[in-house]
């Protein structure tokens with residue numbers, strides 16, 4: 001099994017005992033009332049998740065996500081059960097295409113695959129290109145699918161490809177993935193080719209602003225992320241990252257300094273649900289030593305703690321949801337194993353005292369603000 005999130009040299013593992021809260025059997029009446037309220041909110045509010053690896057998961061092990069799959073993290077019945085309105089499907093492009101060629105072709109093929117998936121079940125899915133298309137889709141009983149490219153390799157050194165992919169329906173590009181590419185350095189790659197963005201990468205940022213393509217800074221090295229925040233005229237997203245505050249030294253998550261710069265850019269971090277992103281002990285212990293032993297998982301409450309950290313540091317306007325579902329393998333937290341779990345996350349936020357208005361910002365409002373600002377920037381507004 002290949003997990004799109006992880007470099008070959010890092011795998012998760014897991015030691016440490018974690019307490020579980022939320023949805024156990026011993027819930028009190030009060031807990032039940034909170035969960036009822038959370039379930040209601042999950043269905044009333046628009047929920048946008050900015051990173052699911054469904055297309056690559058289907059490429060490697062095809063199943064029909066319009067029906068219950070019992071194997072993927074995402075399928076239509078569980079998306080409806082969890083109140084998910086819009087899923088950003090990642091058009092993930094493996095690094096090998098950067099070196100051997102064919103990255104653009106691979107991305108176009110994946111985009112066509114997504115188009116076919118949606119076209120086959122217009123009763124269940126709708127491809128969307130703007131925030132305004134999401135609620136009408138949901139009213140028709142459809143789960144909205146938006147698309148982002150994970151890894152800028154398919155630009156293939158040609159700025160014109162930013163417009164080409166926008167025309168194909170892509171709404172964000174994660175500039176790099178696990179390895180540095182011709183655009184940017186990557187957090188997991190100790191080879192720092194550029195000490196940030198490449199000269200071409202700087203032009204890409206400007207072109208994405210011009211075209212109206214959201215820039216995704218997840219996976220970038222710190223210096224590349226700071227370069228983007230310095231250059232971009234529009235707010236950016238980190239579509240699936242968590243807070244380094246809880247995982248010191250783990251550059252794949254965002255430091256407090258980066259979060260402050262992101263907030264100054266009016267951008268948003270969408271919290272990754274991977275246990276290794278959430279809890280330091282689940283990341284740092286070498287799983288070779290624990291092979292064959294029981295895995296331990298983070299809990300949905302840890303996702304809420306990351307959201308709370310961003311809110312306390314830079315404000316509730318700068319955090320959202322970027323699960324990384326179907327890209328993490330068996331590393332998802334208790335209570336958030338699949339797309340039916342969003343109500344459990346909302347319940348944790350309610351328990352922390354967050355209001356409906358604040359939770360709405362986390363579920364979609366903040367991402368919509370960035371998405372619209374990027375569109376406005378392209379129109380010169």
Ligand SMILES: [Zn+2]
Pocket residue numbers: 004005150219240327
């Ligand atoms: Zn990723």
